[in-house]
Amino acid sequence: MIGVESDNDRTCPMVKKRIQTVGTLGELGMIQRLVRALPERADVVVGPGDDCAVVRPADDARYDYLLKSDPVIEGVHFTRSTPGAAVGHKALARVLSDIAAMGGEPLWALVNLVVPASTSVARVTGIYSGLSKLARHWRVAIVGGDVARGPCLEAHVFCVGRVPRGQAVLRGGARVGDYLFVTGTLGGSRHGKHLAFQPRLAEGRWLQSRRWATAMIDLSDGLATDLRHLIRQSRVGAELFLTSIPLASAIKKSASRQTVLRHAFCDGEDYELLFTVLPANAAKLIRAWRKTFKTPCAYIGRITDRRNVIECVDARGRKVRLKATGYEHFR
Amino acid sequence: MIGVESDNDRTCPMVKKRIQTVGTLGELGMIQRLVRALPERADVVVGPGDDCAVVRPADDARYDYLLKSDPVIEGVHFTRSTPGAAVGHKALARVLSDIAAMGGEPLWALVNLVVPASTSVARVTGIYSGLSKLARHWRVAIVGGDVARGPCLEAHVFCVGRVPRGQAVLRGGARVGDYLFVTGTLGGSRHGKHLAFQPRLAEGRWLQSRRWATAMIDLSDGLATDLRHLIRQSRVGAELFLTSIPLASAIKKSASRQTVLRHAFCDGEDYELLFTVLPANAAKLIRAWRKTFKTPCAYIGRITDRRNVIECVDARGRKVRLKATGYEHFR
Numbered sequence: 177m178i179g180v181e182s183d184n185d186r187t188c189p190m191v192k193k194r195i196q197t198v199g200t201l202g203e204l205g206m207i208q209r210l211v212r213a214l215p216e217r218a219d220v221v222v223g224p225g226d227d228c229a230v231v232r233p234a235d236d237a238r239y240d241y242l243l244k245s246d247p248v249i250e251g252v253h254f255t256r257s258t259p260g261a262a263v264g265h266k267a268l269a270r271v272l273s274d275i276a277a278m279g280g281e282p283l284w285a286l287v288n289l290v291v292p293a294s295t296s297v298a299r300v301t302g303i304y305s306g307l308s309k310l311a312r313h314w315r316v317a318i319v320g321g322d323v324a325r326g327p328c329l330e331a332h333v334f335c336v337g338r339v340p341r342g343q344a345v346l347r348g349g350a351r352v353g354d355y356l357f358v359t360g361t362l363g364g365s366r367h368g369k370h371l372a373f374q375p376r377l378a379e380g381r382w383l384q385s386r387r388w389a390t391a392m393i394d395l396s397d398g399l400a401t402d403l404r405h406l407i408r409q410s411r412v413g414a415e416l417f418l419t420s421i422p423l424a425s426a427i428k429k430s431a432s433r434q435t436v437l438r439h440a441f442c443d444g445e446d447y448e449l450l451f452t453v454l455p456a457n458a459a460k461l462i463r464a465w466r467k468t469f470k471t472p473c474a475y476i477g478r479i480t481d482r483r484n485v486i487e488c489v490d491a492r493g494r495k496v497r498l499k500a501t502g503y504e505h506f507r
Numbered sequence: 508m509i510g511v512e513s514d515n516d517r518t519c520p521m522v523k524k525r526i527q528t529v530g531t532l533g534e535l536g537m538i539q540r541l542v543r544a545l546p547e548r549a550d551v552v553v554g555p556g557d558d559c560a561v562v563r564p565a566d567d568a569r570y571d572y573l574l575k576s577d578p579v580i581e582g583v584h585f586t587r588s589t590p591g592a593a594v595g596h597k598a599l600a601r602v603l604s605d606i607a608a609m610g611g612e613p614l615w616a617l618v619n620l621v622v623p624a625s626t627s628v629a630r631v632t633g634i635y636s637g638l639s640k641l642a643r644h645w646r647v648a649i650v651g652g653d654v655a656r657g658p659c660l661e662a663h664v665f666c667v668g669r670v671p672r673g674q675a676v677l678r679g680g681a682r683v684g685d686y687l688f689v690t691g692t693l694g695g696s697r698h699g700k701h702l703a704f705q706p707r708l709a710e711g712r713w714l715q716s717r718r719w720a721t722a723m724i725d726l727s728d729g730l731a732t733d734l735r736h737l738i739r740q741s742r743v744g745a746e747l748f749l750t751s752i753p754l755a756s757a758i759k760k761s762a763s764r765q766t767v768l769r770h771a772f773c774d775g776e777d778y779e780l781l782f783t784v785l786p787a788n789a790a791k792l793i794r795a796w797r798k799t800f801k802t803p804c805a806y807i808g809r810i811t812d813r814r815n816v817i818e819c820v821d822a823r824g825r826k827v828r829l830k831a832t833g834y835e836h837f838r
Contacts, residue, residue: 195627195629196628196629197624197626197627197628198622198623198624198625198626198627198628198654199624199625203654203656206622206628206631206654207654209628209632210631210635210654213639214635214639214642214649214650215639215642215643215647215648215649216648217614217615217646217647217648219614219648220615220648220650223650224649224652228651229615229617229650229651231614231615231648231650231667233564233568233570233572233669234568237564237565238565239564241564241667243615243617243650243651243665243667244617244651245617245618245619245651245652245663245665246619246653247619247621247653247655247663249621249656249657251658252656252657283548283550283562284548284551284560284562284574286560286574286575286576286665287576288576288663290578290580290661291529291537292529293528293529293530294528294529294530295528295529296527296528296529297527297528297529297532297537297540298526298527300537300541301540301541304541304545308544308545308546311546312546315546315548316546316548317545317546317547317548317550317551317554317562318545318546318555319545319551319554319555319560319562319574320554320555320559320560320574320575320576321555321576322576322577322578323529323537323538323541324578325534325580325583326580326583326659326661327582327658327659328657328658328659330621330657330661332578332619332663334574334576334617334665336562336572336574336667338564
């Protein structure tokens, strides 16, 4: 997808001479403007706006192909002190998470590095070792890329995956009554998970192969924002059971329940899968999941007909509406 | 390919504490170190080291797929005063030139933009208008990408193309005796061609479809460097006819013949096609080319058995050897 970094909107520089800047328009507004009139082709099944683009090389082909690119940038997605291997791991894991969210299998990747000349060789080889280790684990070939000079360290990863023809799990497939599930736990990104997470590729393919997920998205911008993407594209609403949200143990100890829930809803970079399942399949799914995966999978809500509305049900059964701007506006 | 920016080796910062940096190792050395142990797959026909990677999704598929990524970075590939549309044009044209050099047809592209928050919206939409215009011309769909905050403006373009199965024109196919041709004129990049060039896609596909090109590469790093790539991968040598090198009219007027030749040999970013042809096909090719294209095509040399050696033949028939470091070391 043409995506938006969750932390970009914080920047709001002075406006000089009334020139509209990316900072004032916001990245989301920028993207909406950019995707308006992009060149298309008949063999593009899904263009910008889902976790990956889906293309169909031939009508009789066994597979559709998934295309995805994402950057990691020093000062935005990692810091100067993040070990190189963690940078490389994260750079590839981010795009693999998007392939997972379509139910896909990753195949080939290209890597563009941007590197200041003063960067140590050890740091760059560290990035590649992190990339290569994760690539090898998922049988992804790194087939090319580029190394260019620039003012700060960046890795842009481009990945091609595949999924059986017509079987990509999109954001727009949720129907009223579907059950809402999430993998793993939420809110742990600030405690290091954003660097060390494992993309849920096995889980995503398993869900796709059984046709159990009616819609799916990976949690890169936080549950509040990503659920909103899913319901908007499915033209539905959602109800979340607050007591069922699986919270990362690292944050559970640290603060009030209100604060902890805010992390779970609003912190980006959990890289878990959020997906919907037909009510008739929900119990089967839970049983089969437990036999197959160690990763937790929690039933956290339901799809409703209140289009674009997310309601939260608290421990006493009271419903409160989640505001568009995120969990901090929710009382 | 995992490529190298032609202008990167100029940077040579102070070495502190004996830490080896990318600047001291050089980008080419860096890349050689990085590609040593990359994860592979059986369906990768050509990995890092050619104009594009070539992958074969299925043994019975009609097409192989070409994968390529390249960045353009402010201060390296364009300046603050370069119009947005020219930046977008160049960003896509660079990868299309590599697809052309494999004889391929481009299909889908993803674009990662890195943008300082102070960038004007008009500049970013300008980049997209340049990208979209060129994409539309070549029927390339822009299917996704990302917009992220960063310290300087960059556009990373990833492109997927295709070529009939087994028919990608590689750098390594030149044989002793083959004739060497180049499209267009050389040395014009510093006079604006590096921003406005048209990728030679029609010419590349035409050469591929007739099976006339035995080896091909696009001139991004200059004739001296790119011919060296071609002969190294073909395990041959080459002889260049100095009087036959087609020179850009913009540089012909401006300086001594020696200076002009240096531009033609060493300036990067001509984005013309350099290719080899069996002697038996050379005359046919020249006749057919003239009927088909307005783009010039010049016979500039021959492939020899003096492995890794480039010799230049001057107007009086004297042979002089082109040194590894480029034309300025050639007398």
